[in-house]
Amino acid sequence: MPLWLFIFLAALSIIAAAGLILQRHPVHSLLALVLTLIVIGILFIGLGATTVGFLQMIVYAGAIMILFLFVIWLLNLQTQPLEGGRLALKFLGALGSAALIAELLVFVLHLPAPLGHNQPVAIDYGSIARLAQGLFTSYLVAFEVTSILLLVGVVGAVALARRTTAEGAPGGSP
Amino acid sequence: MAPPSYFMGLSAILFCIGVAGVLLRRNIIIIFMSIELMLNAVNLAFVALSRAWGSVDGQAIVFFVMTVAAAEAAVGLGIILSIYRNRETVNADEINLMRW
Numbered sequence: 658m659p660l661w662l663f664i665f666l667a668a669l670s671i672i673a674a675a676g677l678i679l680q681r682h683p684v685h686s687l688l689a690l691v692l693t694l695i696v697i698g699i700l701f702i703g704l705g706a707t708t709v710g711f712l713q714m715i716v717y718a719g720a721i722m723i724l725f726l727f728v729i730w731l732l733n734l735q736t737q738p739l740e741g742g743r744l745a746l747k748f749l750g751a752l753g754s755a756a757l758i759a760e761l762l763v764f765v766l767h768l769p770a771p772l773g774h775n776q777p778v779a780i781d782y783g784s785i786a787r788l789a790q791g792l793f794t795s796y797l798v799a800f801e802v803t804s805i806l807l808l809v810g811v812v813g814a815v816a817l818a819r820r821t822t823a824e825g826a827p828g829g830s831p
Numbered sequence: 832m833a834p835p836s837y838f839m840g841l842s843a844i845l846f847c848i849g850v851a852g853v854l855l856r857r858n859i860i861i862i863f864m865s866i867e868l869m870l871n872a873v874n875l876a877f878v879a880l881s882r883a884w885g886s887v888d889g890q891a892i893v894f895f896v897m898t899v900a901a902a903e904a905a906v907g908l909g910i911i912l913s914i915y916r917n918r919e920t921v922n923a924d925e926i927n928l929m930r931w
Binding site (some may be wrong): 658659660663673674675679680683686687689692697700701705708709712713720721724725731734746750751753754755757758761762764766768775777778782783787788795796799800803806807811812813814816817 | 832833834835836837838839840841843844845846847848849850851852854856857858860861863864865867868872874875878879881882883884885887888890891893894895897898899900901902903904905906908909910911912913915916921
């Protein structure tokens with residue numbers, strides 16, 4: 658990935674991420690987050706991780722964000738009042754974030770020397786075959802545990818979102 | 832070619848924006864989306880380092896992070912729906928009891 662393209666994408670992702678926390682309307686925040694995720698997926702592809710990049714766009718920016726969108730619609734958040742919150746807490750939060758970013762940047766600037774440049778890789782570096790080879794050999798146990806995790810997630814989500822009372826939800830949908 | 836340290840710096844900045852979102856906003860949905868942003872910043876660091884070393888281990892871990900994020904989003908949004916149904920609020924300051 659050439660340097661100018663990286664700088665453009667980095668600026669775009671930072672602006673979109675800032676939009677996520679600055680927008681008042683939750684749907685606008687969500688759209689900013691989707692833009693951030695798509696740009697990160699493009700960065701993955703630029704790094705050679707093609708499969709993971711496309712997975713990022715399809716699964717993350719597609720499926721998971723649609724889930725968020727449905728919940729925002731279900732909760733009907735357009736009518737929410739503007740959030741207040743104490744100013745001192747916000748100031749402390751901003752200060753803490755700035756301190757963290759400074760610390761991480763200092764850490765990144767002192768990376769060990771071998772990380773200053775990329776190793777040359779094979780042409781099939783980001784392919785499905787290479788990824789699957791890793792997943793089904795070194796990470797086989799973790800891969801199988803993942804399926805159990807997803808099953809538990811599905812059961813937990815259904816159990817949580819199910820209406821337990823006989824009457825419907827207050828202020829709810831049809 | 833942009834060096835890996837640039838990607839690490841971008842990852843750090845995105846992570847801190849996510850932290851700022853969790854600390855500054857009170858809408859629980861925005862807080863949740865900021866957590867997703869932090870997960871993705873870490874994913875970017877994983878892929879950049881995996882490319883720097885020329886291995887696919889980082890990509891496999893990103894795959895697992897995505898799976899965990901999907902499960903976490905489903906359960907977390909279920910919790911948010913359940914809270915809203917009982918308390919009729921999404922403001923994190925007003926959700927201060929573990930019972931309803």
